[in-house]
Amino acid sequence: MKKILLLATSLLFVFFVNAQVSKTVNISAGGLSAALTITEFTSVTNLTITGSIDARDFKCMRDGITNLAVLDISAAKIETYSGNGGTSTYTSYSANEIPAESFWGCSNLTSVNIGDSVTSIGNRAFGKTGLTNMKISKSVTTIGEYTFVQCSNLNSLTIGDSVTSIGNNAFYACYSLTNIKIPNSVTSIGEGAFSECTGLISVTIGDSDNSIGNISIGERAFYACHSLNSVTIGNAVTSIGRMAFYYCNRLSSITMGNFVRSIGSSAFACCSSLTSITIPNSVLLIDNSAFNCCTSLKSVTIGNSVATIGDYAFANCTGLRSLYVNVITPCFLGTGVFASINVYVCYLYVPSGSKNAYQNASQWGDFFNIVEMSPTALHALASESAKIYPNPVTDGFLIDGLDTASILTLTDLGGKIVLTKQVIANEYVNINFLPKGVYIARITTPKGLIEKKIIKD
Incomplete structure (x- = not known):
């Protein structure tokens, strides 16, 4: 035989x-x-x-x-x-x-x-x-x-x-792919580019901490990648598109770079294995249903530049127990942002001196436990690392002390964003178009947040 x-x-x-x-x-x-x-x-x-x-x-x-x-x-x-x-x-x-x-x-x-x-x-x-x-x-x-x-x-x-x-x-339904690294040179990841790559386990997008690009993750780029458990979104990424990681039901770890400005609608919806998320200070918009039905989500940290959280953004996150919000003035909320969250057991942590504002704000005030946080040491250190001059300002100003490209967000005292742009060391920022008054400049760097008051004469 x-x-x-x-x-x-x-x-x-x-x-x-x-x-x-x-x-x-x-x-x-x-x-x-x-x-x-x-x-x-x-x-x-x-x-x-x-x-x-x-x-x-x-x-x-x-x-x-x-x-x-x-x-x-x-x-x-x-x-x-x-x-x-x-x-x-x-x-x-x-x-x-x-x-x-x-x-x-x-x-x-x-x-x-x-x-x-x-x-x-x-x-x-x-x-x-x-x-x-x-x-x-x-x-x-x-x-x-x-x-x-x-x-x-x-x-x-x-x-x-x-x-x-x-x-x-481009790579739709490539079922056997397990790991992907997308370099900083990429500026556009198209719609559905890696959607339904059901064997995909880990993804790194724009992996260099010291490089800023302009990567836009397109709509449904990683839709229904059911084996995906780890995503690293580097500093080269500036936007995450609609439904980009929708229904990645094994996704448990997300590292988000310091230069993401917007998280699209349903971007991480139905990621039912996700337990925590830190949204960096660079993010201005969390769009509709961005984290809807992330039922295992227990802890969320929201950076201090978020101006709008869209409809049902965190709805049905029934496991949420800790919500850390670093925005001093309560930001705008769409409809039902926290629908189905148990506001009696989920603690809302807000910046020092902001408790009353949150208690009196729509939807924020629904939380039974609102706790004030002390300012972070990182914020204090970062604030000393750069200077804006001249100040008071007539037509524009320079930023000195930046080690790498950063994101500048300028708001008025009412919290309205009047300017957002990428800046480098000693770059001249023209604000001649703005009326006289007081503005808050927030500069997001890889090391932390720089916050300065600017007076325009």
Whole structure:
């Protein structure tokens, strides 16, 4: 019996080896179909191309080489092409771009080396392929829409640090992805970019603490990633879109950077494993239902720059027991912000001297236990680290003492935000458009909050 099994295994191995047919061709653009024999169109599994290629050759690979599994075009130059012989309905194709729909539906394709000259990967280029790993080189700046959609075997992904845009639904339903790191170079993560990646466990977005970018996390970007348990949102991120992490029901840890300004509607709704969240001082808006139905949420800390909390933002957070609010003057609340929270057992902690204001404010005053907090040491230290001059101000002012780019928020004494912008050391801030009066400048840095009073003459 053992001999029979050994013989069968050996035969399978020989068959497997024989099944791998490699071919290397050096061609001019449009010449791939002529470089292969009729037999090779069905027998070649591993293909290496040098020379130059265009959209016609990609079409040949997709439609003609039926068993293509491993492709290396790292030494090939992709040239422009105009005509009807390309991979899609387009008639114009750019140089150095993997054309749209290049390998759409090539389920046998498991590995591709695109090299270091490709600058863009077109829409649906690798959708529904059998890719298991993908390294997007440093030369690539744009990943198109639906580019890797439903690549269900893709388990390893490296995104180069020159990528600026990840298109809508680019990695939708890539079930085997487990970890993702998105570099600071990215400015836009499109709608549904990683939605329903149900195997995804951890995500790091803009991971450098010392770098500020302008990453916008799009609508439904990580929607229904049911295995996701850890998210690090770095200082490069400035906004979190609508339903960005909606229904990530195993998400238990969120680290949010110091430069996020807005949290979109339902961004973290139905994250039923989340137990605590700290919303940084940079955040101005917590939109409708942002944390609705986070039933395990026990502790929430809200930074001191929040001006608006939208309808039902924390509704149905039935486990909430501690709410720390660092806003001195109660901010605007939409409808039913704390609906279904047990206001008799949840303690509301507010800044020193603010208890009466909160007791008399709509919805805030519903909390049975309102406790004043003492000012933090971090706030005091940060306040000494920068200077605003001149003060009083006529037309504008300079900020001295900043170590890194920071977020400036200027409010009037009524709490209305009149200016928000990113600032660097010794940058001139023009407030010539503002009427005379007293304003509060809040500067959010990685080290803490700087708060200064400004008099405009």
